[in-house]
Amino acid sequence: MLSEEEQREQEREKRQEERKQERLQKQIERRRKLEERERKSVKRASVFELGMMIFVSNKIREVLEKSTEENAKFNEILAKSLVDLRKFTKKESKSLKKDVIKESKNNFEENKNGTLELIQEATKKKMNGSLAKHIAYVNPQKETAKRWKKYIKSNANTYAIGKDKLPVFFTKVVQEEVKNVVGGKSTIDDSCRKAISKLAYSGVKIVEYDTGVKRNVDVWVRQQMQYAEKESSQEINNKCAKDLGVTVFEFDAHANARPSHKKWQGKRYDTQGKLYPSLYELTHGEEKDYGCRHFAQPVWDIDMPYAYAKEQLKNIDTKPFTFQGKKYEGYEARQYQRELERNIRALKREVILLDNQGLSSTEAKIKLKHANAVYKAFSSEMGDRVHNDRLRIG
Ligand SMILES: [Zn+2]
16 A cells, blocks of 8 residues: 555656646647648748749740741840749739738737647646736737748849849850750750759749848748747747746757757756756757757746656657668658658659640659659658658649
8 A cells, every 4th residue: 555645646746747748749739730830831832933933944945936036136035035034023922922921920820829828728827817918019920021021022033043043044044055956956845854954953942132042932931930930939938938937948859850959959948047057058049040940938837847858858869770771860861851852842843844845754754753652661761651741842
């Protein structure tokens, strides 16, 4: 028989374990909702990307056909098609911007309410009634609209194919290919095929205004949304924690995080640096790294055990495995999986663009079939599912 004290201790442990599991479930649910919210906007970005590529490849053919017929007029034809390209880009990116702003306003309202609900649940003992006074100033929707307006420019120079901005890419390709066609080195079909391959593998990239960094439109939209959601949830949490005198926060954790972030995921910091290291001492600012999905929740009850035990954190990553003679583990496996996904999207675009021009897509289709099989096999070795949403292109 257990003593009364031992029984109480056991019950306490059981309750703590239950609360811990609840917290873990909520973190997983939070990530799932975020992905669900992202999906629509990312899909919209892919539609934009594909539409741009179809337009560009059709325009390249048009210029090649016209200029090889009336060689003397090449510069005139090129200038006219650059005007068309700029007009089209302006129209399409305006409509993308409008749709993304609309979608993300809904997303952020939902995110804000979700964050507040979690806080309310976790602090019901301490907080009396309305949260409104704690978060009156937080308006992520307004910030978001500003962000998209700032970054999605409707200027053709905002976009790039490969290394070159869109108008430069277009000019270079047609100048070179007109020479090839006129010089008898290439047929118009072959030249178009070459251009399509370049387009498909690069995708349409967005050039970030202040840094000059280029990212594919869909990737960029997804990361901007993640960033804004994370910032706004963190802001609400920080404000409420401050109001209630809570200074300790705990990071969540996920499998195959980048190695530098693995060191601090699942751990705690104290904004006062008393009970735990300060945020900076813990992460050295790495939680602000581009695309980082780590999020810190206030620890409302300091006696609560960590959501992830040390042992769990140690074993959170994909186990090392060998695929086609090469060894993969953790972060590296995730990176390679992403590469395979990018490759599949590129091949899908290539098939669509070739079909659109009435060119044979048989070879690209065979490559695509092979790429899908490799991806499926790799993901299965990794113990992961096939992420169909990441393979879609529009
Ligand atoms: Zn991270």
